[in-house]
Amino acid sequence: MARIFITGANGMLGRSLVRVLEEDNQLLPTDLPGTDVTEIDSLISQVSDFGPEMVIHLASMTDVDRCEEDPESAFRINSLGTRNVALACAENDAVMVYISTGSIYNGKKETPYTEYDNPDPVNAYGRSKYFGEVYMRDILNRFYIFYTCWLFGGAGEDKKFIPKILELASNRDVLDVVDDKYGSPTYTNDLAREISGVIRTGYYGRYHCANSGFVNRYEEAVEILKIAGITGCSINPVSSDRFNLPAPRPRSEALANYNLSLMGRKPMRSWREALSEYIVTELA
Numbered sequence: 001m002a003r004i005f006i007t008g009a010n011g012m013l014g015r016s017l018v019r020v021l022e023e024d025n026q027l028l029p030t031d032l033p034g035t036d037v038t039e040i041d042s043l044i045s046q047v048s049d050f051g052p053e054m055v056i057h058l059a060s061m062t063d064v065d066r067c068e069e070d071p072e073s074a075f076r077i078n079s080l081g082t083r084n085v086a087l088a089c090a091e092n093d094a095v096m097v098y099i100s101t102g103s104i105y106n107g108k109k110e111t112p113y114t115e116y117d118n119p120d121p122v123n124a125y126g127r128s129k130y131f132g133e134v135y136m137r138d139i140l141n142r143f144y145i146f147y148t149c150w151l152f153g154g155a156g157e158d159k160k161f162i163p164k165i166l167e168l169a170s171n172r173d174v175l176d177v178v179d180d181k182y183g184s185p186t187y188t189n190d191l192a193r194e195i196s197g198v199i200r201t202g203y204y205g206r207y208h209c210a211n212s213g214f215v216n217r218y219e220e221a222v223e224i225l226k227i228a229g230i231t232g233c234s235i236n237p238v239s240s241d242r243f244n245l246p247a248p249r250p251r252s253e254a255l256a257n258y259n260l261s262l263m264g265r266k267p268m269r270s271w272r273e274a275l276s277e278y279i280v281t282e283l284a
């Protein structure tokens with residue numbers, strides 16, 4: 001039983017993590033508007049009032065295009081907000097858990113990234129997440145960082161790729177989906193269970209944490225329709241040049257859980273198996 005303060009707890013990953021951790025820990029899940037990680041004095045006093053052994057920091061500006069259009073907010077929330085959480089941990093001698101992203105890499109690698117590849121983010125979101133990590137490392141010496149990728153989960157609250165594809169495919173005969181962006185789709189429930197296991201070990205450090213395997217968005221969309229049994233819509237592979245989005249995306253954010261495997265942990269199941277469980281049990 002540990003006392004754990006959580007920021008950004010109402011988000012996609014937060015909902016899964018709270019469900020997994022609440023059974024045997026004393027949690028204080030927080031989010032906007034009551035807890036804003038950019039308000040340093042209020043944050044430190046809230047954390048100090050609770051007196052946690054651990055702070056799990058999920059709060060983030062996660063919309064990649066909004067980060068590109070408003071980098072000041074991205075750096076204020078994702079970089080300085082993470083510094084603020086690290087300072088609150090230092091004040092309370094608490095271990096920090098930070099969630100980062102495969103978007104810290106430049107995406108040029110042909111095979112999945114490991115923890116031993118160099119960060120080189122190509123957009124404001126990736127830069128703001130990476131510099132949050134740098135602040136945390138400068139301030140604390142007891143922390144875990146989990147890098148993850150293309151999250152899905154949270155059923156009705158999920159507004160991301162999978163429900164979007166399902167909705168569009170129900171209303172159209174043909175869908176254009178990019179086939180030149182790669183990632184490792186990851187189920188929030190699987191990620192939450194793995195995080196919960198690792199943070200009990202005391203083996204602080206940097207961990208890639210994603211479901212096994214990688215895929216491009218076109219292949220993922222084809223799999224989504226197959227699992228959902230939707231046959232009336234065909235998916236057309238297109239280049240990402242077709243969509244004029246504000247933020248450049250790395251070609252690949254695919255992750256290998258290299259450190260977890262070196263430590264002998266059981267591999268996380270494949271993204272296909274996890275996706276199938278999500279669609280069948282939560283979205284059907």
Ligand SMILES: NC(=O)c1ccc[n+]([C@@H]2O[C@H](COP(=O)([O-])OP(=O)(O)OC[C@H]3O[C@@H](n4cnc5c(N)ncnc54)[C@H](OP(=O)(O)O)[C@@H]3O)[C@@H](O)[C@H]2O)c1
Pocket residue numbers: 007008009010011012013014031032035036037038057058059060061062077081099100101102129147148149150151152
């Ligand atoms: N989703 C992905 O595919 C993905 C991939 C890799 C890494 N990650 C990382 O995983 C973590 C959790 O992601 P998620 O998908 O669960 O994100 P999410 O659903 O967007 O949740 C983030 C939460 O943080 C809150 N928040 C935003 N600004 C805040 C602030 N200034 N102070 C306190 N809370 C604030 C958000 O509130 P509002 O909704 O009101 O803004 C939201 O409830 C993030 O660190 C993210 O960078 C996510």
